[in-house]
Amino acid sequence: MSDLMTLYVPLDSTALAMGADEVVLAIMTEAAARHLDVEVIRNGSWGMSWLEPLVEVVTDKGRMAYGNVTPEEVPGLFDAGFLTGGEHALGLGLTAEIEYLKSQDRLTFARCGLIEALSLEDYRAHGGFKGLEKALKMLPQAIVDQVTASGLRGRGGAAFPTGIKWNTVLGAEADQKYICCNADEGDSGTFADRILMEGDPYCLIEGMIIAGLAVGATEGYIYLRSEYPLCRDILHEALIEARDAGWLGADIRGSGKAFDIEVRMGAGSYVCGEETAMLNSLEGKRGMVRAKPPLPALEGLFGQPTVVNNVLSLASVPIIMDQGADFYKNYGMGRSRGTIAFQLAGNIARGGLVEKAFGLPLREMIDGYGGGTDSGRPIKAVQVGGPLGAYLAEGDLDLPLDYEAFSAAGAVLGHGGIVVFDDTVDMAAQAKFAFDFCVEESCGKCTPCRIGSVRGAELIEKIQAGQAVDDNLALVKDLCDVMDSGSLCAMGGMTPIPVLSAMDKWPADFRKDGVEK
Numbered sequence: 265m266s267d268l269m270t271l272y273v274p275l276d277s278t279a280l281a282m283g284a285d286e287v288v289l290a291i292m293t294e295a296a297a298r299h300l301d302v303e304v305i306r307n308g309s310w311g312m313s314w315l316e317p318l319v320e321v322v323t324d325k326g327r328m329a330y331g332n333v334t335p336e337e338v339p340g341l342f343d344a345g346f347l348t349g350g351e352h353a354l355g356l357g358l359t360a361e362i363e364y365l366k367s368q369d370r371l372t373f374a375r376c377g378l379i380e381a382l383s384l385e386d387y388r389a390h391g392g393f394k395g396l397e398k399a400l401k402m403l404p405q406a407i408v409d410q411v412t413a414s415g416l417r418g419r420g421g422a423a424f425p426t427g428i429k430w431n432t433v434l435g436a437e438a439d440q441k442y443i444c445c446n447a448d449e450g451d452s453g454t455f456a457d458r459i460l461m462e463g464d465p466y467c468l469i470e471g472m473i474i475a476g477l478a479v480g481a482t483e484g485y486i487y488l489r490s491e492y493p494l495c496r497d498i499l500h501e502a503l504i505e506a507r508d509a510g511w512l513g514a515d516i517r518g519s520g521k522a523f524d525i526e527v528r529m530g531a532g533s534y535v536c537g538e539e540t541a542m543l544n545s546l547e548g549k550r551g552m553v554r555a556k557p558p559l560p561a562l563e564g565l566f567g568q569p570t571v572v573n574n575v576l577s578l579a580s581v582p583i584i585m586d587q588g589a590d591f592y593k594n595y596g597m598g599r600s601r602g603t604i605a606f607q608l609a610g611n612i613a614r615g616g617l618v619e620k621a622f623g624l625p626l627r628e629m630i631d632g633y634g635g636g637t638d639s640g641r642p643i644k645a646v647q648v649g650g651p652l653g654a655y656l657a658e659g660d661l662d663l664p665l666d667y668e669a670f671s672a673a674g675a676v677l678g679h680g681g682i683v684v685f686d687d688t689v690d691m692a693a694q695a696k697f698a699f700d701f702c703v704e705e706s707c708g709k710c711t712p713c714r715i716g717s718v719r720g721a722e723l724i725e726k727i728q729a730g731q732a733v734d735d736n737l738a739l740v741k742d743l744c745d746v747m748d749s750g751s752l753c754a755m756g757g758m759t760p761i762p763v764l765s766a767m768d769k770w771p772a773d774f775r776k777d778g779v780e781k
């Protein structure tokens with residue numbers, strides 16, 4: 265046997281869907297046939313989804329990457345000497361030098377792809393638990409103050425300042441407080457939470473423990489969407505490992521402080537990502553939205569003060585505690601501080617995850633990172649911020665990716681999902697889709713959303729059929745006004761955003777030639 269050679273092949277859902285397990289099997293079989301001693305480490309994804317399965321080999325020069333590896337290519341890769349970085353058509357050079365990756369600002373995702381996903385040792389060797397170790401020596405208020413000073417705003421959609429939310433929970437008097445991590449990730453074209461949880465699960469766990477120390481909560485729940493079964497398995501394993509190593513439990517690393525986490529699965533409902541519906545679902549009830557006030561920070565899970573934060577809000581906390589508020593705050597623009605994980609999806613040549621400081625123009629994200637449309641046809645529309653986000657036209661693409669700039673343009677950044685459409689898309693059909701989505705996902709508590717969405721879909725159908733187009737367009741606008749002002753939550757309140765943006769920017773799609781006006 266020769267010297268042991270090390271390879272990395274991701275275990276994340278995208279890589280698996282693209283055949284990563286079959287590639288590992290082919291590599292092990294080929295290595296055995298050639299009497300080569302090979303170990304395969306299962307890392308998370310670097311987020312370069314269009315290159316999956318991405319196989320890396322550890323060489324003297326560093327980790328060398330080979331993209332889109334198939335089992336059929338494996339013998340050829342061995343022939344080319346890829347175990348020592350040999351040249352091959354699939355070769356991409358050093359992973360760290362791939363421009364897509366190299367030019368990012370990786371703070372929250374610094375370890376994703378780099379480390380073995382479930383190795384506590386690897387996590388610690390790359391800065392893991394440093395933030396928590398500092399937090400364990402701090403007073404709760406000092407932790408909250410540091411998060412507040414970092415400028416971190418919720419990454420789940422509403423962009424509410426995390427420190428202010430934590431401060432409210434810290435100030436609430438109660439015997440029991442909770443940390444609830446919102447891992448429902450239902451927005452179209454989003455997968456950043458999943459990539460983080462599958463590639464660096466301890467980072468989320470560390471963030472949740474720090475949140476618990478900050479507000480005085482001893483119990484945490486991860487509300488995970490049912491569509492993420494692999495994520496569930498990884499989180500379960502990570503929680504067991506973390507507990508065994510004393511990072512969770514009644515006495516965290518001998519500090520006398522307690523915190524533990526459970527994973528709870530959702531059941532495939534978009535609205536259960538809304539924080540109060542999520543709390544109901546966690547309590548075992550139907551996922552219906554609750555009226556606010558009371559705020560979950562004061563009366564949340566089981567009526568107790570509760571922090572509800574997105575996966576990435578919580579996973580941003582360890583680096584803030586480790587490197588300090590100023591370090592984090594130095595990234596970004598205006599009131600959008602730090603970095604955000606964008607997810608490029610839809611008709612895009614290089615789909616994947618890009619973590620960047622706020623402020624980059626949308627065009628640079630789509631063309632520079634995404635490489636434009638996959639079809640090679642011109643871009644017609646881009647939807648940012650999930651199914652309730654605005655459709656942006658080619659002329660809007662110079663908008664900087666910043667919460668305030670988007671809000672001023674009537675758009676939202678939301679969870680950072682960017683879905684690209686080429687010029688074959690029909691925007692009237694997209695407007696109908698927005699209403700249909702709301703019909704499907706409405707929790708049914710209030711009339712504008714429950715009934716309005718059904719009537720809206722009917723109106724668009726009539727417009728598509730060319731029936732009384734002007735009158736029906738005016739009715740859609742009125743209906744949107746009612747939904748916007750009369751809905752209890754953002755589900756019904758924001759459905760008008762994609763509808764109206766499609767109507768405003770692509771009026772021709774609502775007036776097809778040859779049909780009655």
Ligand SMILES: Cc1cc2nc3c(=O)[nH]c(=O)nc-3n(C[C@H](O)[C@H](O)[C@H](O)COP(=O)(O)O)c2cc1C
Pocket residue numbers: 417418419420421422423424426446447448449450451534535536537538539540572573574575577578753754755
């Ligand atoms: C219909 C609807 C769906 C939502 N889905 C999610 C989701 O999947 N994940 C998430 O973190 N926030 C989601 N939100 C936002 C949450 O209500 C809440 O603002 C967020 O979890 C708070 O965490 P953050 O401050 O860290 O962003 C959704 C909101 C609405 C109205």
Ligand code: SF4
Pocket residue numbers: 535553705706707708709710711713714751752753754755756757
């Ligand atoms: S707007 Fe829709 S989802 Fe929100 S509370 Fe009303 S019915 Fe439920």
